[in-house]
Amino acid sequence: MDANTPRTIPRKSYTFDDQTLSEIRRAATTGIYDIRGAGAKRKLPNFDDLLFLGASISRYPLEGYREKCGTNVVLGARHAQKPIELKIPITIAGMSFGSLSAQAKEALGRGATIAGTSTTTGDGGMTAEERGHSQILVYQYLPSRYGMNPDDLRKADAIEVVVGQGAKPGGGGMLLGQKISDRVAQMRCLPKGIDQRSACRHPDWTGPDDLEIKIRELREITDWQKPIYVKVGGARPYYDTALAVKSGADVVVVDGMQGGTAATQDVFIEHVGQPTLACVRPAVQALQELGMHRKVQLIVSGGIRSGADVAKALALGADAVSIGTAALVALGDNDPALEQEYQALGTTAGAYDDWHEGRDPAGITTQDPQLAKRLDPVLAGRRLANYLKVMTLETQTIARACGKSHVHNLEPEDLVALTVEAAAMAQVPLAGTNWVPGKGGG
Amino acid sequence: MIEFDLQKDCVRALNARLHSLPKDTNERRWIVRNPMGEHAIACGLDLPLTVEIEGHVGFYCGGMNKHAEIQINGHAGPGVAENMMSGLVRVKGNASQSAGATGNGGLLIIHGDASSRCGISMKGIDIVVGGSVGHMSAFMAQRGNLVVCGDAGEALGDSIYEARLYIQGKVESLGADCTEKEMKEDHYQELAALLERAQINAIPNKFRRYGSARKLYNFNVDHADQY
Numbered sequence: 326m327d328a329n330t331p332r333t334i335p336r337k338s339y340t341f342d343d344q345t346l347s348e349i350r351r352a353a354t355t356g357i358y359d360i361r362g363a364g365a366k367r368k369l370p371n372f373d374d375l376l377f378l379g380a381s382i383s384r385y386p387l388e389g390y391r392e393k394c395g396t397n398v399v400l401g402a403r404h405a406q407k408p409i410e411l412k413i414p415i416t417i418a419g420m421s422f423g424s425l426s427a428q429a430k431e432a433l434g435r436g437a438t439i440a441g442t443s444t445t446t447g448d449g450g451m452t453a454e455e456r457g458h459s460q461i462l463v464y465q466y467l468p469s470r471y472g473m474n475p476d477d478l479r480k481a482d483a484i485e486v487v488v489g490q491g492a493k494p495g496g497g498g499m500l501l502g503q504k505i506s507d508r509v510a511q512m513r514c515l516p517k518g519i520d521q522r523s524a525c526r527h528p529d530w531t532g533p534d535d536l537e538i539k540i541r542e543l544r545e546i547t548d549w550q551k552p553i554y555v556k557v558g559g560a561r562p563y564y565d566t567a568l569a570v571k572s573g574a575d576v577v578v579v580d581g582m583q584g585g586t587a588a589t590q591d592v593f594i595e596h597v598g599q600p601t602l603a604c605v606r607p608a609v610q611a612l613q614e615l616g617m618h619r620k621v622q623l624i625v626s627g628g629i630r631s632g633a634d635v636a637k638a639l640a641l642g643a644d645a646v647s648i649g650t651a652a653l654v655a656l657g658d659n660d661p662a663l664e665q666e667y668q669a670l671g672t673t674a675g676a677y678d679d680w681h682e683g684r685d686p687a688g689i690t691t692q693d694p695q696l697a698k699r700l701d702p703v704l705a706g707r708r709l710a711n712y713l714k715v716m717t718l719e720t721q722t723i724a725r726a727c728g729k730s731h732v733h734n735l736e737p738e739d740l741v742a743l744t745v746e747a748a749a750m751a752q753v754p755l756a757g758t759n760w761v762p763g764k765g766g767g
Numbered sequence: 768m769i770e771f772d773l774q775k776d777c778v779r780a781l782n783a784r785l786h787s788l789p790k791d792t793n794e795r796r797w798i799v800r801n802p803m804g805e806h807a808i809a810c811g812l813d814l815p816l817t818v819e820i821e822g823h824v825g826f827y828c829g830g831m832n833k834h835a836e837i838q839i840n841g842h843a844g845p846g847v848a849e850n851m852m853s854g855l856v857r858v859k860g861n862a863s864q865s866a867g868a869t870g871n872g873g874l875l876i877i878h879g880d881a882s883s884r885c886g887i888s889m890k891g892i893d894i895v896v897g898g899s900v901g902h903m904s905a906f907m908a909q910r911g912n913l914v915v916c917g918d919a920g921e922a923l924g925d926s927i928y929e930a931r932l933y934i935q936g937k938v939e940s941l942g943a944d945c946t947e948k949e950m951k952e953d954h955y956q957e958l959a960a961l962l963e964r965a966q967i968n969a970i971p972n973k974f975r976r977y978g979s980a981r982k983l984y985n986f987n988v989d990h991a992d993q994y
Contacts, residue, residue, distance in 0.1 A: 357988040470869040470888060473850055475811055475831040502985050514871070514890040514909050515928055519984040522926070524907060528887040529846035529865035535826070538806050542827040542846075545782045546811030 401552020421447025436709025632719020
């Protein structure tokens with residue numbers, strides 16, 4: 326071909342994009358699937374696809390900085406003698422000591438306590454530090470039962486029976502040997518340095534009938550004082566919520582696929598479960614049909630980043646949200662100031678997700694004492710508290726604009742969707758129309 | 768001796784009384800009548816009490832027990848003595864699945880048979896079964912001893928960590944990474960002591976020992992087909 330003949334620009338495949346090609350090469354070289362932390366990274370329908378309408382002639386707004394807009398939430402009043410009351414509708418999700426450093430767990434407790442909300446243990450049990458620094462602590466009851474004991478159960482303010490999580494509905498956990506310090510090994514009753522697998526199913530119950538009996542046992546052990554949550558991954562939110570209610574849960578936590586994990590297969594994170602946006606309305610519908618909406622509280626998690634996300638989740642019917650990944654970022658995870666160190670690990674700030682390797686330069690997802698001590702738990706806790714404050718103020722800003730004196734008064738009628746997909750998932754009209762896909766109108 | 772009749776009052780009332788006893792209580796011996804298969808009987812105890820249950824119990828009897836000695840004069844439903852920390856639970860009859868699941872300490876004795884998943888994820892508990900155990904027993908067993916005087920079902924000790932399994936009878940099959948191990952003198956002594964504490968009559972030198980081959984402790988893709 327003549328050098329002067331025009332050529333089409335080289336074209337890369339949409340199907341075989343650079344990411345896909347690099348993964349094929351990595352797989353061909355190593356023979357093992359990719360393991361990483363965090364939640365789904367693919368582009369998914371999310372809360373950005375919704376907009377609030379705000380006030381108008383028919384809707385009367387509240388004055389910012391003048392008129393009160395409540396943010397408190399009571400969790401667990403259905404059966405628990407001691408329900409918990411949070412000042413804000415944003416909680417900190419379960420993350421284990423083991424996957425996180427002791428400093429990071431302490432910082433989460435400090436930040437949540439300043440903000441008047443709860444934090445949550447994870448797979449591996451409760452540490453004295455996180456109990457000490459968390460005014461309200463939710464104790465997770467997981468299939469592995471690592472560190473589970475009745476003393477800590479009674480020290481908790483609430484118990485969360487974990488059936489699944491959004492990053493891997495149907496999957497167990499894996500803490501690789503390099504993160505198993507002496508203390509982590511001791512808490513989990515396993516030798517140091519070996520991979521610690523967490524089972525995907527509970528060892529002593531199967532199905533909703535057993536779960537009901539299990540919840541009753543936990544209530545008996547704690548003398549019916551503690552709220553009991555049931556956490557499910559975003560697999561079948563309608564049925565799982567209904568079954569959790571039937572099993573006696575005080576609170577249902579639904580975690581969409583953007584929800585993070587400490588470590589699992591990338592293929593699991595990206596291809597199993599549903600986006601958070603798609604989970605909220607089916608869960609709310611189940612509660613409404615059972616006459617339990619606002620009686621059994623719904624906490625939504627998975628990719629919550631801002632007060633706008635909080636307000637949208639509440640408007641769709643949630644009572645509160647939970648944050649994990651965003652809380653870690655607030656502590657200092659993936660900070661561009663550490664770019665050189667991220668590059669040395671073969672990644673870049675904003676993309677670092679090899680949390681399972683324990684080499685986190687921010688000192689958060691590590692058990693290396695030298696790295697862990699980089700995180701100042703007091704300062705990091707303050708940063709988290711600031712972030713929670715901003716999210717709360719943002720939520721109130723939107724709620725006031727919609728004329729609501731409490732954030733729980735936000736409702737689906739305050740929302741429209743920017744895309745057909747979001748309209749269908751959130752069951753709100755496509756912007757500029759009165760069309761809700763699957764509901765008629767036009 | 769305090770008698771509590773579950774036909775006259777409920778499990779909540781029983782557990783509330785047992786949980787509210789002061790440390791220096793004189794009410795240390797209890798008899799529970801008419802359990803009628805109720806769930807969560809005598810769970811979460813935290814004192815050196817003696818509780819004798821006259822009949823069959825449902826799920827999770829003696830769950831998370833600390834210090835107490837509980838005897839079930841009947842059969843037990845699933846998860847008897849689950850997550851026990853210390854003390855003793857004795858089942859005079861048979862036990863359903865997941866007996867002693869995730870137990871951290873103490874001694875669970877089942878004079879009859881135990882069903883599937885006996886000792887699943889055990890973390891330090893000792894379990895002595897007079898009869899046989901079902902499939903997947905000692906799955907992911909981390910620590911402690913499981914003694915079976917009868918037979919063991921298929922996939923015994925699948926994905927086992929450091930627990931020790933002593934089986935007198937036939938083993939249907941071993942699970943992933945579980946292997947037979949040599950019985951040494953200290954194992955015979957340990958087994959004899961467990962049988963004596965359990966008050967179960969058996970001869971240690973008729974038992975075989977099983978434990979982890981430790982080949983799957985760190986993930987290796989070349990072992991993927993063993994999982």
